[in-house]
Amino acid sequence: MEGLELLIAASLNAGTALAIAGIGLLINERAGIMNLGAEGMMLVAAVAGFATAVHTGNPWLAFVVGMLVGAALAACFGVLVIWLNTNQVATGLALSLFGGGFSAFIGIPYVQEKLGEQPQFHIPLLGDIPFLGPALFRQHPMVYIAMLLVAVLAWFLYRTRAGLVLRAVGESPESAHALGYPVRRIRLLAVVAGGAMCGLAGSYISVIYTPLWIEGMIAGKGWIALALTTFATWRPARVLLGAYLFGGVTMLQFYLQGRGVHVPSQFLSMLPYLSTVVVLVLISRNAAWIRANMPASLGKPFFPGS
Amino acid sequence: MTLITKHSLLTRTGWTALAVAAALAGCSKKDEAPAAAAPASAPVAAAAASAAPLKVAFAYLGPAGDHGWTYAHDQARKAVEKEFGDKIVTSFVENVPESADAERVFRDMATQGNTLIFGTSFGYMEPMLKVAADFKDAKFEHATGFKQSNNLRSYDSRSYMTAYLAGIIAGKMSKTSIIGVVGSIPVPEVIRNIDAYTLGALSVNTKIKTKVVWVNSWFDPPKETEAAQSLINGGADVLLQNTDSTAVLQTAEKNKKWAFGWDSDMSKFAPTAHLASAIINWAPYYAKAIKETLDGSWKGNTATWWGVKEGANDIVSISDQVPQDVKDLVAKTKAGMADGSFSVFKGPLADNTGKEVLKKDEVADDKLLGGLNFYVKGVEGKVPGGK
Numbered sequence: 001m002e003g004l005e006l007l008i009a010a011s012l013n014a015g016t017a018l019a020i021a022g023i024g025l026l027i028n029e030r031a032g033i034m035n036l037g038a039e040g041m042m043l044v045a046a047v048a049g050f051a052t053a054v055h056t057g058n059p060w061l062a063f064v065v066g067m068l069v070g071a072a073l074a075a076c077f078g079v080l081v082i083w084l085n086t087n088q089v090a091t092g093l094a095l096s097l098f099g100g101g102f103s104a105f106i107g108i109p110y111v112q113e114k115l116g117e118q119p120q121f122h123i124p125l126l127g128d129i130p131f132l133g134p135a136l137f138r139q140h141p142m143v144y145i146a147m148l149l150v151a152v153l154a155w156f157l158y159r160t161r162a163g164l165v166l167r168a169v170g171e172s173p174e175s176a177h178a179l180g181y182p183v184r185r186i187r188l189l190a191v192v193a194g195g196a197m198c199g200l201a202g203s204y205i206s207v208i209y210t211p212l213w214i215e216g217m218i219a220g221k222g223w224i225a226l227a228l229t230t231f232a233t234w235r236p237a238r239v240l241l242g243a244y245l246f247g248g249v250t251m252l253q254f255y256l257q258g259r260g261v262h263v264p265s266q267f268l269s270m271l272p273y274l275s276t277v278v279v280l281v282l283i284s285r286n287a288a289w290i291r292a293n294m295p296a297s298l299g300k301p302f303f304p305g306s
Numbered sequence: 307m308t309l310i311t312k313h314s315l316l317t318r319t320g321w322t323a324l325a326v327a328a329a330l331a332g333c334s335k336k337d338e339a340p341a342a343a344a345p346a347s348a349p350v351a352a353a354a355a356s357a358a359p360l361k362v363a364f365a366y367l368g369p370a371g372d373h374g375w376t377y378a379h380d381q382a383r384k385a386v387e388k389e390f391g392d393k394i395v396t397s398f399v400e401n402v403p404e405s406a407d408a409e410r411v412f413r414d415m416a417t418q419g420n421t422l423i424f425g426t427s428f429g430y431m432e433p434m435l436k437v438a439a440d441f442k443d444a445k446f447e448h449a450t451g452f453k454q455s456n457n458l459r460s461y462d463s464r465s466y467m468t469a470y471l472a473g474i475i476a477g478k479m480s481k482t483s484i485i486g487v488v489g490s491i492p493v494p495e496v497i498r499n500i501d502a503y504t505l506g507a508l509s510v511n512t513k514i515k516t517k518v519v520w521v522n523s524w525f526d527p528p529k530e531t532e533a534a535q536s537l538i539n540g541g542a543d544v545l546l547q548n549t550d551s552t553a554v555l556q557t558a559e560k561n562k563k564w565a566f567g568w569d570s571d572m573s574k575f576a577p578t579a580h581l582a583s584a585i586i587n588w589a590p591y592y593a594k595a596i597k598e599t600l601d602g603s604w605k606g607n608t609a610t611w612w613g614v615k616e617g618a619n620d621i622v623s624i625s626d627q628v629p630q631d632v633k634d635l636v637a638k639t640k641a642g643m644a645d646g647s648f649s650v651f652k653g654p655l656a657d658n659t660g661k662e663v664l665k666k667d668e669v670a671d672d673k674l675l676g677g678l679n680f681y682v683k684g685v686e687g688k689v690p691g692g693k
Contacts, residue, residue, distance in 0.1 A: 010535055212556060217528065219529065
C-alpha cells in the first residue's frame, strides 16, 4: 500500500490527543469519578494554551497553561461532586456546556490570531530508516510523551502503593475509608490530575495539531476520549491502542477517499461509539468481566459518615 | 439519502449517545448571541414606523469570526451598516443550527420587528419558508437555496468562477500535477467548485488530476486538517477547500505546499502557502435588498445569482510566487467573466466517466449549474451518493 507509512504517522498524531485525554479520564474513573466535562475542559484549555502560544511563542509553556486551566476546572468539578455530592453526570454535562460557551467567549480576540512557523521534528538516524522513519520517528515530541505517560500510568496503577490506594478508592471507598485513607482528597487529586491531562490534550490540539483557535474546535474529541476509557475497559495500554485505532479510523476514511474508495465518513465517525457500546454489552454480560475491569464504585458518591 | 439531511452541523458537536448535551449546547450558544435590542413596542409605534430605522437581521451558520463563510457575510453586514447609517439597524444571531431550532430563531427575529431577514445557509430554507408564511409583512432573503415565496427570495454568488481562477493558478504552480480539494458537503454548490477548479487547472496543464476528500461538515478544523494532510500525503501539492476555517491553508503551510483562501482573504494565515484568496463580497447584494425594502420595490419569488460581473466574487491577494504571466492570464479570464465572453462550463464537456454533458460550444444554463452533481474529467472518484 503506497503511502502506508504516512497513514501510520498521521494516525499516531491523530490518536495522541485522544490518548492523553483518555488516560486523564481513566485516572478519574479508576478513582470512581466520572467526569463528562472532558469536552469543556479541553476547549477552555485549548483557548488558554493557544493564547499563551500567541503571546509567548512557546508551545511548551502553552501546554503548562493548558494543564493548569484543565486542572482548575476539574478542581471546581471535584469540589462540587465530591464534597457537595452533586450528581456526577449532570455536573459533568454542565461543565462541558459551560466550557463550550466560556471558551468561545474568552476566545473572541484570538479567532484571527495565528502562530508562528512550527519546526519539523525528526529523530536523527531513526528518522532516516526507510518506511519506519517517516512512519514512526518524525513526530512531534508530544506523541512520544503520550506513550511515556501511558507507561508511567500503568506502572503507577499496578506497581505502586499509591496506585493501589487509588484503585481501592474507586472500587470500594468505604473500605479505603475504614483503612484510614482520605477518600475525598484522593478522589479530588485524581480529578485534578485527570483535568490536567485533558487540558494538555486540548492545548495540544489548538497549538500543534490544528494550530488555530476557533469556537468548538475540539469537535467531539472529548466525548471520544470518554468512550475510549470504556472501550479500553479501563486499562492504560488499551487506551493507547484504542486512541491510535480511533485516530487511524479517522485518517483511514480520508486516505481511502483520496484513493477513490468511498466509504461514507458518517459510517466511520460512528464507529468509535458503536464499538464502545459493543464493549459495554460484552463486559456487562459477564459478571467476572465487570469485576475484573470496571471500577465498582464508578459514578457513585461517597459519604464518609454513613 | 437526501443531500439536505446531510447538510447538518451535528457532526461538529460529535456523534454521541449524549445527543441531549449536543442539543443543549446548540441552544445555549444561540442565547448568548446579541439579540436585537427591541423594546416590546406598541402596535402604534410600529404603525408610525416610517421615520424609524429599518430593522435588518442576519442568521449565521457559524461564529462571525470564522474567517470564512460567516465572516464574509458579517463583513457585508458591517459594510451596509456603514453605507445606510441611521436608516437601518442590523442585528445577527450566530451558530444557528440547520435544524428545527432555526425556525425558532427566524420566528423570534420576525417577532422582534425585523422587516428584512437574511438566512445565510442552505439548511435554513424550509424553516424560512414556514416562518415567511406566518409573517407576511417581513421580507426574507435566503442564501444558496432554491425555494421561494411571495416574501421569500433567494440569492447566491457564483463562487465557481473564482474556483476556476484559482484552478488556473493551481495548474501552473503544481509540480506533481495532482491538486486536492477538501470538500465540505456534497451539494451542487460544492461539486460545481470542484469541477471549476479542475477545469481551470486543466486549461493550463492537461495532466492535472484532482483528488477530493469530503469531511461532511462545513466547519470542523481538526477534520479539515486531517483531510488536508491525507491529500498532501497522496501527492497533492495545491489545495482548495470549501470548508469555512483556515485549517487547510495552515496545514499546507506546515507541509510547505500551497493552498487558497476561501470566502475571505486568508493571506495572513499562511504567508508562504497562500497563493490567492477566492472571496465573496455580499455587500452589493445586501445594499440592493435594503434599498429595495426602503423604497418599496422589493419583490419575492425571485432568485439572484451574482458573480464576478456584479462584484460578488473576486480573487484577491495573489501571491508574489505566482509568475506574472499567470497573473495576467487570471486577469484576462476574469475580465472575460465580467463582460460575459467567457463561461466556465462550456462544451465540449464530459463527466469523469466519459459521458458527454455539453456539446461543443454549448454553455451550461443556470438550471444545469444549480443541480450539478457530476465530476468533470480529471476529478478522481465519484460524487458521494451520486449515481
